[in-house]
Amino acid sequence: MTKGRARWLLLGPAGLWYAALLVLPLAVVLVYSLGERAPAGGYAPALTLAQYANLGSRWAAFQNTLLLAPAGTLAALLIAYPLAYFLAVRANPRWRTLLLVLVIVPFWTSILIRSYAWIFLLGGRGIPALLSDLGLGDIRLINTPFAVLVGIVYGYLPLMVFPIYVSLEKLDKRLLEASSDLGAAPWRSFLQVTLPLSLPGVATGSMLVFILLMGEYLIPQMLGGGKVFFVGNALVDLFLQSRNWAFGSAMAVTLVAIMLVTVTLYMRFLRRIGAARDDTGLM
């Protein structure tokens, strides 16, 4: 559409932004991760792997993240799939768009407010009070891994439903008719036709949710009350409280590395089982 010099002028601001606010900062993090903590906090130049060797001291944060991020992804998937199936296959086409929009809308409102809503519901005078009125005794919900899991599912459910819906919606209904004409029971048609064909959506949704969960800070902070600690919480502590930039950088680099490796392995796995036939767009 545009040629030569005009194209460079058009790309200029974006290029500048990516260079100064993406490439440079990420490079700084990489360099700082090889440095040391300055006595007064901040960064002191060095070339050492000491920070990486020390990662074990924050092992609990990695453990929680690597346990709860996949668990949250799986929980979101299990809740999202039937809904996506309902929207794509069973719902009245007249209402379909509206119902889909209603799923996505909460995702675009502040995650802070949505997590806050659960402090409200899971806190002492919310659901626990209701349960004890029913004679179920004192059950503590807030500041537990369960509360964090609820917050995760609540926060990221829309992101899981949408890609699964897209892949189910594209599914050729004649395949299901053929399957049932050939005598397959409905559940067998589902397992052998619908489910395999919807795997690309499952893969996209799971990956999006998993990636976002790896960097999560707000949900464990607000619903885990400092007891359920993610890598994100450790990063806030290291950069904003103890000001240990070198160690924090090493932790951030490790987090991104774990993400990249997991995503790559996952993609490879999907390609092997033949699911990644196409990529389902997010928007």
Add this chain to the structure above:
Amino acid sequence: MRIYALAVYVFLYLPIGIIALFSFSAGRSASQMQGFSTGWYAKALSNPFVTDALKTSATVALISAILASIFGTMAALALSGMKGRIRVLFDALIYIAVMIPGIVIGIATLIALVTVFDAVNPSLEAVTGWRLSMGRGSLIAAHVLFTMSLVIIIVRARIEGMDRALIEASNDLGAGPVATFWQVTLPMLAPAILAGFLLSFTFSFDDFIIAFFVAGSETTLPIYIFSSIRRGVTPEINAIGTMVMGVSLALLVIAQLTLRRGKAPGQ
């Protein structure tokens, strides 16, 4: 199946519904509905901390959405139909900018800018008397990185779905590239640009984690809400939270409507 779907919708809307409902409580308790009043809204809007934070958030969101829309549209125009290494490079950068966790972007921007500022401030101060520090500028810059990438994705999708024949017709009829751009291309892209602008505004207005790192001494509305929640749940937070959700919802509805209106003719 239908009951299951209904249950999920209740799960999605009950919590935010309760916040909205309790924000109209007349009582002082955050978890008991006592009468009906809009008193907490009046109280929130007369709290100078809230109004200052609201002004900061709105200013940052507006400026970053404007910059993101302009720079993003420019880049999308340049990248459409482009091939080769530059295209691959930009695709990778857009992908990284969207996928990398916000917390990593926040940290990286914080330490990179602080390092640069510490390096240039002594000489800058000697010459001009000014010094650079973290604040609105760094917050806008960090938000534009993400929102500009969002605009590029949305506008590029629109360019790819656009009828090229119209542009060729305009050229054949003797319009120069500038006239074609203003009279044909831009009007066709307008809905996508507007949708990108509104989504950018919403993102910036709602963002907590990036602002937490790079806002310096500035307090945005999400930062204010976060620190108030630490001090305890109050009906005033319910009212502020409901207002914030209201703003996002209104912008989202407008964005959806403009995107849909833009798609209607000729597709």
